[in-house]
Amino acid sequence: MGSYILAIDQGTTSSRAIVFDKDISPISSDQSEFTQHFPASGMVEHDAEEIWRSVIGTCRNAIEKANINASEIAGIGITNQRETTVVWDRQTGTPVHRAIVWQDRRTSQFCTELKEQGKEAFVNEKTGLLLDPYFSATKIRWILNHVDGAREKAERGDLLFGTIDSYLLWRLTGGRCHRTDATNASRTLLYNIHENKWDDELLALFEIPMAMLPSVEDCAFEFGNTVTDLLGASIPILGMAGDQHAATIGQACFNPGMVKSTYGTGCFMMLNTGDKAIQSENRLLTTIAYQLNGKTTYALEGAIFIAGAAVQWLRDGLGIIENAEQTGGMAAEADNSQELILVPAFAGLGAPYWEPDVRGAIFGLTRNSGPREFSKAALEAVCYQTRDLVEAMQADWASSDSDVTLRVDGGMVASDWTMQFLANILNAPIDRPTILETTALGAAWLAGMKAGIYPDMEEFSKSWKLQQRFQPKMEEAVREEKYSNWKRSIKSVIEQQRN
Numbered sequence: 001m002g003s004y005i006l007a008i009d010q011g012t013t014s015s016r017a018i019v020f021d022k023d024i025s026p027i028s029s030d031q032s033e034f035t036q037h038f039p040a041s042g043m044v045e046h047d048a049e050e051i052w053r054s055v056i057g058t059c060r061n062a063i064e065k066a067n068i069n070a071s072e073i074a075g076i077g078i079t080n081q082r083e084t085t086v087v088w089d090r091q092t093g094t095p096v097h098r099a100i101v102w103q104d105r106r107t108s109q110f111c112t113e114l115k116e117q118g119k120e121a122f123v124n125e126k127t128g129l130l131l132d133p134y135f136s137a138t139k140i141r142w143i144l145n146h147v148d149g150a151r152e153k154a155e156r157g158d159l160l161f162g163t164i165d166s167y168l169l170w171r172l173t174g175g176r177c178h179r180t181d182a183t184n185a186s187r188t189l190l191y192n193i194h195e196n197k198w199d200d201e202l203l204a205l206f207e208i209p210m211a212m213l214p215s216v217e218d219c220a221f222e223f224g225n226t227v228t229d230l231l232g233a234s235i236p237i238l239g240m241a242g243d244q245h246a247a248t249i250g251q252a253c254f255n256p257g258m259v260k261s262t263y264g265t266g267c268f269m270m271l272n273t274g275d276k277a278i279q280s281e282n283r284l285l286t287t288i289a290y291q292l293n294g295k296t297t298y299a300l301e302g303a304i305f306i307a308g309a310a311v312q313w314l315r316d317g318l319g320i321i322e323n324a325e326q327t328g329g330m331a332a333e334a335d336n337s338q339e340l341i342l343v344p345a346f347a348g349l350g351a352p353y354w355e356p357d358v359r360g361a362i363f364g365l366t367r368n369s370g371p372r373e374f375s376k377a378a379l380e381a382v383c384y385q386t387r388d389l390v391e392a393m394q395a396d397w398a399s400s401d402s403d404v405t406l407r408v409d410g411g412m413v414a415s416d417w418t419m420q421f422l423a424n425i426l427n428a429p430i431d432r433p434t435i436l437e438t439t440a441l442g443a444a445w446l447a448g449m450k451a452g453i454y455p456d457m458e459e460f461s462k463s464w465k466l467q468q469r470f471q472p473k474m475e476e477a478v479r480e481e482k483y484s485n486w487k488r489s490i491k492s493v494i495e496q497q498r499n
Contacts (some may be wrong), residue, residue, distance in 0.1 A: 002072040006062065006235070007440040008055055010080045010164050011243065012101065013053040013312070014264040017062035017075035017435065019073075020444040022453055024463065026437070028259040030416050045098035046345070048086045051172055059231055061133035070232035074451040077239030077443030079246035080164040081265075082187045083297075087150070087212070088167065093175055096147050098327070099164070102154060103266075103305060103347040107138035108356040119205065126192045126199055128277060128286025133348075133356055134303070137164060137189035137206040144207070157211040158159075158441045163187070164216045165240050169223055172237060177224035180214040182291035183245035183399050191216070193277060193288055198294060218291050219245070220450040239446025241371035244268040244301065245290050249446065250438030251407045252461040254297075255288075259393070259405075262439065263412035267307035267382055269389045270299045271397055276355035280393035283352040291405065292457075300396055302351040302389030306344040306360075308412050310378040313346065320371040328415035331376035339488040342366045342377040352392040358497045363489045382412065383422040384486040390403070390426055406485045409438040416470075425483060434465040 001180045009016040012034065018029040018351045032054040037045040055431035063070055083102035088095045100106070111131045120131045125170065129135055140161050144151040153159045162170065166180040183190065185191040185198075190208065192199040194462040198213055200274075212420030223237040236332060241249065246260055256274035270289060277286050277298040311324045321327060341363040348356035363376070390406075406428060413419055413432055435441055455463075472479075 001242065002074040003453060004068055004073045004129055005444045005451070006058065006059060006073050006076045007444040008076060008168065009243070009437070009440040009443065010020070010051065010055055010078070010168060012081045012103070013050060015058050016144060016440065017055070017058040018440045018444070019062050019066040019068070024448065024454055026440075026446060028065035030058040030065065032058050038437070040233040042108070042347070044101040044103040045462065046084065046101055048088070048095045048099045048167060051094035052168070056170060056230060063155070063231065066094060070235060073233070073235050074453050075236050075447035076226070077445075077447035078237065079166055079241055079243050079439050079443035080163050080184070081169070082184060082242040082244065083134055083136050084164050084165060085136045085161065086164065086167040087140060087143045087159055087161050091157050093171065093264050096150050096159065098144045099131070100143065104355050105133045105348055107133040107142050108348075110138055111294070111356070112140070122320035123189060123202065124279070126194070126202060127186070127189055128193050128279070128459045129187070129189055130283070130285065130354055132354055134350070135187060136191040137208065139201070139213070140208050143208050143294065153333065154209050157209070160214070161208075161212040162214055163242075165242070169237060169240070172226045172230065173224040174227040176240060178214045179217055179223050181217055181219045181221070181240040182288050183219060184240070185216045186288040187242060194299070218294065219291055220446045222257070222278045222450070229320045236451070239443050240492060241301070241443060241446060242494070244270055245288070246442035246446070247409055247439040248272065248284070248289055248299065248363055249443065250435070250442030251409060252464040253407065253434065254457055254461055257397070257422045258407070260407045260409065261386060263307050263377070263408065263410035263462070264380065265309045265388060266308065267304035269302045269386065269393070271393050273298050273300055273366070273397070280392070280396045281374055282355055282395050284392050284396060285351065294347055300393055302392060302394070304348045304382070304385045307385075309346065310342065310381060311412070313344070314374060314378055318374070320374060320482070321470050324411070325380055327375040328417035329415050330372045331379050333484070334372040334376040335368060336371060338366055338373050339485060340363065340369060340373050340377040341485055343489050343493050344378070344383045345493060349490075349494075352388055355494055355497065358493050361489070361493050363492070371489045379415070379418045380421060382418065383425045384483065386422060387425050387483060390428075405431055409433065409436055411436070419470045420473070423470040423472045427472045429472070430470040432468045434467040
C-alpha cells in the first residue's frame, strides 16, 4: 500500500493534478490550460480529447515533480467541472461531438418550451433542479438530435454519456468502467435525488436511452483501476465528486448549516442541510452534497455563472490586464468617485434569477473610466452576486440565524482586496483556509479515506486550518447604497431582455 494520493482536478479552463502525502499535504502539482471553443453566441465547447491529454500530462508531471513512483500512490481522487456533457462511441471511445460545457445556452428555447408546458415543477420535485440549459439532459438530447446517426446508435446501445468524471474514468480504465458518483448524477436533470436512481419519467421527457448512462456510486468507492502504461502502475480510483461537492468536503462543511463558496470560473455556494432535501422557495437548487456509506447528505446551492471568468474577460477579451493577480491592486487604486457596475451576464444569469437569455452590461461609465475601474467593477460584481445567494439561502434555511460565516476557496480568494469587499458587502466574516485548493483536497480525502490512509470525517474536520478572517468594515449606509445600485442594474438588464 502506497502512502500518497493523486488528486485530479479537471476544471472549466484548466486541468490540474496534485500529489498529497500521508498528512494530506500537497507536495507537488501541475496545471495545464486548454482551449475554449465558442462556435456561436451562447455556445461553449471543449475538445474532450484535449481535456484527456491535459489530464494525463499533468498527472505524469505531478508524479515526476513529487519524485515518487506511481506504485507509491494508494489511490486517485477525481473532481470535475460539472454538467459538461460528453457523448462517445462505446467501441472506439471517440466523442461524437465536442463536449458541451455547463455555460452553454443553446438549449434555452427547449427549456422555455418545457416550462410553458408546465414541466418545471415536475422536474424540480424529482431532481431539485430547475429547467435551465446549465444541466446535462438537454445537452445530451441536443447531441442526439444534431449529430448524424447519433440517436439510432444511442438506442442500439452504442453510445455512452458521461460528465467529465465518468469520461475520465472510462479512459483511465481502458474502457472497462462506466460509472459516476451521486453528486455528478444529481446535476444531470435525469437523477431522482430522493430515490437515488436514474428516473424513467425524466429519461422519457428528455428522450434519452437508459443504456447511455453510467452506474451511480458513493463518492468513496472502488471505481476501477488505471491501465498500467498510462501512469506507470495500476492505481485504484477511489474517490469522485463534482467540483463544488468536493470543495464542500475539502472545507469540512459536514454539519448542517455550514456554508462554503468557491470562486473559480463561476462562483458556487453550498449550504449543508443534512439528511433533509429542502425545496427552495427562492430559486436555489436542491442537490446532493455528498454520499458516503450509502447515506445521502443534501445541500442548497446557488450558482453564479461568471466569477473568475469576468477577470479572464478583462485579460483575454479586453486586453487591459496581463494576469488575474493584477486586479486586486488595480481595484485598490481605482477612482472611488466612479460607481461602475458590471453585470457579467455573459452566459445569462444564474441563481437566484435564472435568466438564460440576459446578456451583460456596464453602468456608470465616464470618460475617466479605465482599467482600474473595470477591474474594481469585475471584482465587486462577484461579491454582489454572492450577497444575492446569501440572502436567498437565509430565506430558505429556517434553522439559520442572522450570523453567517462563509468559508471561501478557489483562485479568486487569494485577493485580499476582493475578500475584504466581500466581507463588507455581506456584513459577515469571511474565513480563508490555509489550503485554497479545497476542491482537490476534498477529492484527495475521499480517495485517501477509502484507501485507509486518511482519517475519518470527524478527524479530518479538525485538520481544517484558518489562514485569515476578514471582518466587515464598511458603514451600513454605504453598503446598502452600493447593493441598491447593483439591484437596479440587474433589474435593468432583465427588463431590457424581456422587452
